Amino acid sequence: MKKLTKIRSTAIPLPIEDVDTDQIIPARFLKALTREGFGENLFRDWRYNSDGSEVKDFVLNNRMYSGEILVAGNNFGCGSSREHAAWSLDDYGFRIVISSFFADIFKGNALNNGLLPIQITPDELQQVFKAIEENVKVEFQVNLENQTLEIVGSDKLFSFEVSTYKKMCLLNGYDDIDYLLSQRDRIEEFESQQLIY
Amino acid sequence: MSKTLFDKLWDAHIVDSIDGVDVIYIDQHFIHEVTSPQAFDGLKKRGISVFRTQKTLATADHNVPTINQHLPIIEPMSRAQVKKLTDNCREFDVELYELGHEKNGIVHIIGPELGITKPGMTIVCGDSHTSTHGAFGSIAFGIGTSQVEQTLATQCILMNRPNTMRITIEGELSKGVFAKDIILYIISKLTAAGGTGYFIEYAGSTIRSLSMEARMTICNMSIEMGARGGLIAPDEVTYAYLKGKERVPKGDNWDNAKSYWQTLFSDTNAMFDREEKFYAKDISPMVTFGTNPGMGIKIDDLIPEINNVASFDKSLAYMGLKKGESLLGQKIQHVFIGSCTNARIEDLRIVAEYVSGKKKSNEVSVMIVPGSKQVEAQAKQEGLDKIFIEAGFELREPGCSACLGMNEDKIPSGEYCISTSNRNFEGRQGPGARTILASPLMAAAAAVSGKIEDVRLLID
Ligand code: SF4
Secondary structure (H helix, E strand, O other), rough: OOOOOOOEEEEEEEEOOOOHHHHHHHHHHHOOOOOOOOHHHHHHHHHHHHOOOOOOOOOHHHOOOOOEEEOOOOOOOOOOOHHHHHHHHHHOOEEEEEEEEOHHHHHHHOOOOOOEEEEEEHHHHHHHHHHHHOOOOOOEEEOOOEEEEEEOOOOEEEEEEOOOHHHHHHOOOOOOHHHHHHHHHHHHHHHOOOOOO | OOOOOHHHHHHHHHHEOOOOOOEEEEEEEEEOOOHHHHHHHHHHHHHEEEEEEEHHHEEEEEEEEEEEOOOOOHHHHHHHHHHHHHHHHHHHHHHOOOOOOOOOOOOHHHHOOOOOOOOEEEEEEEOOOHHHHHHHEEEEEEEEEHHHHHHHHOOEEEOOOOEEEEEEEEEOOOOOHHHHHHHHHHHHHOOOOOOEEEEEEEEEHHHOOOOOHHHHHHHHHHHHOOOOOOEOOHHHHHHHHOOOOOOOOHHHHHHHHHHHOOOOOOOOOOOOOOEEEHHHHHOOOOOOOOOOOOOOOOOOOOOOOOOHHHHHHHHHHHHHHOOOOOOOOOOEEEEOOOOOOOOOOHHHHHHHHOOOOOOOOOOOOEEEOEEHHHHHHHHHHHHHHHHHHHOOOOEEOOOHHHHHOOOOOOOOOOOOEEEEEOOOOOOOOOOOOOEEOOOOHHHHHHHOOOOOOOOOHHOO
16 A cells, blocks of 8 residues: 655545545446556546536536545545445545545545545535635645644644554555454454354 | 443454454455455465455346346456456355356345344445345445455454444334335435444334344445444344245254344443434335435425535436425336345335236336346246236346446436435436435336326325
């Protein structure tokens, strides 16, 4: 997994609530056998018309906006467990998603792929949207070590939660599986004591 | 100390803890073709095997055609994905019910029907509706592909203990009201995000009165309010369903298992992080009008007039519906009866009973997709297939089908589909498709008249 420590970037606003995983990556694009290339179809049906042309007013098609940070409305990532949603955001080039609320499975999937979900309060989220509205080039500074999100050039500094364990993984680029594999003996011992029916 | 059922089961599966995150042992892992290829690739890259092959079962369901399953799959990418599953299962020695196998079907339908799903277990699958298996008093939830890989490699995953919520429903259901209506009603009250962070236990006399299949419908949709999963304490209904099933213990082992299962309930004074209570008498047949399952109303209610919420307006615009409108009489062009929510034999019986001797409207296409080969066989044995065919329904072979629109079974853009599945997201059933979620009986009634009906007025 890629390490994530500090990121300074402009952001792309998507002020829509309940963005579900079928919007992030529609099911018909889940036929791939590898993890790569999903970015092309990120938000496919919002980004492209059925004839393949770009939907002009969708934010990813607006060249004014760019950056490694996506800012989305409440309850981002609800719906299916497809990790393809995290892969497509990552493949497109996002390292961070900011929202006031994330769906559970999406959050876990994102963290397992070095994509940091930053949950801030609804009021703070509005301040972030407002900052981008006022200046599309406004930058945000994320510091994972300190768990802070700063709107650069303002006095706004928000803090966010991340589990101690996941923070350690992200800072060092560790996957859960590395840890679990190191526990195989412990797991076998557990199995030998388990009641099984 | 008093414990909730969830906490009893969770505690019994903690292998270890690290920084407040638990290493949870998984008793049963189901896999399918869509979310497993990258996980097997991970194992190959690391040069490791599947840790416990006998606790892993594979089926092809999400991306399979529902016609001509005996022939090679036409669509090349689907064919490649299904073949990849077969190859991986061979290489890693994992049991597979491949397409066409007499036990093939939607993963959440075959687990219970084979008796693999049992009380007290921890169950995961790379599919969010794994919550279905909670109906047996097990902890069952969906995981992402990284966790599929972890489970294949170690039979464990790392997870924070979720909070617990108990939803109690009391009283007797009115006629024409089913498990699907109960869960759509609950989600409409708690919203699509209302259960996030929680594991739900469903309790109360209404739940106790339900069959196992109906309980599965309830647990299945727990994820639609954001909850990690839902469970129901096992009881005599559970044991009666399980007894004699293929992979359920027999003889003395059955007695031992049953006496263990009988300890699986929330203690009287157990504390939940949150409690909600509902009454069966308040529940009517439900329909959804928007683009998430929380946007549901009773059939005789009007679409709410919520103003100044951009997402709400966007959703109604997508659906082509208006605030203050009724869905009664709304014309539909498609009916989909299927999915792990409502494609078990009881669902098919409900549909067959209503449509027996009737014909579908000429204005609609109706697709009925059994949840598994065993459900399909049972339906044929009971002669339900003839009723469906005489009614003009297309009876398909098992699979996820139009529930997620990954195969050819899609609803055309802009057209309405009443669906017994679980998600009405934009484009879920195909780009531009407009999904109205409802119970199998509501779907059957709409199939006959071509419009949304209040089933209470049509049955005695
Ligand atoms: S039927 Fe639908 S919800 Fe169920 S497993 Fe298949 S795709 Fe998922």
